[in-house]
Amino acid sequence: MIVNVHDKKFETYISDAKIEEAVTRISNQIDQDYAGKRPLFLVVLNGSFLFAADLFRKLHVEAEICFIKLASYQGMKSSGKVTTAIGLDNPVKDRDVILVEDIIDTGKTLFEFIPELKERQPASLRIASLLVKPDALKYDVKADYIGFSVPNDFLIGYGLDYDGLGRNFGEILKLMP
Numbered sequence: 001m002i003v004n005v006h007d008k009k010f011e012t013y014i015s016d017a018k019i020e021e022a023v024t025r026i027s028n029q030i031d032q033d034y035a036g037k038r039p040l041f042l043v044v045l046n047g048s049f050l051f052a053a054d055l056f057r058k059l060h061v062e063a064e065i066c067f068i069k070l071a072s073y074q075g076m077k078s079s080g081k082v083t084t085a086i087g088l089d090n091p092v093k094d095r096d097v098i099l100v101e102d103i104i105d106t107g108k109t110l111f112e113f114i115p116e117l118k119e120r121q122p123a124s125l126r127i128a129s130l131l132v133k134p135d136a137l138k139y140d141v142k143a144d145y146i147g148f149s150v151p152n153d154f155l156i157g158y159g160l161d162y163d164g165l166g167r168n169f170g171e172i173l174k175l176m177p
């Protein structure tokens, strides 16, 4: 399909069926890898909410879920930026944590947040990202579970937005030239 969002046109890039296939594959992998454990899913809002919901409802393993927002601001440290998780109320210490992202673009968001998360001493930490853009990656972040590797195009749908809109589409669409 072709849709208008704000001033731009987008066309189908990944169908609902392909997305469902990928989400099923990832949930099966997680079921296997975490058998006998009880992972804690940390979902990075807003973009990941649909992926996280679909992934979570397909799981068979016992699991908990917690939704967080990452806020960057200028801190007092000489390094400048500090990333904080809002809503991270579940204790992470000694838990098997799976961070859920919609897309890893440059990797900056997770690169800044992961050290903060590791300070809380999880037993293990893995990353599940529906999409990764290898050509855009600038920071050393590697996802353990990946739905799709995509080129450096701007995408919307299935949680991803363009200026607040487009999150409700069941498929992923890309910006038309």
Ligand code: IMP
Binding pocket: 047, 101, 102, 103, 104, 105, 106, 107, 108, 109, 110, 153, 154, 155, 156, 160, 161, 162
């Ligand atoms: P990163 O910190 O550069 O990896 O960017 C991650 C965030 O940028 C994602 O969680 C998205 O919110 C946003 N983002 C990156 N690429 C896209 C895109 O193609 N469409 C919509 N949002 C994107």
Ligand code: MG
Binding pocket: 044, 045, 046, 047, 048, 101, 102, 103
């Ligand atoms: Mg995001």
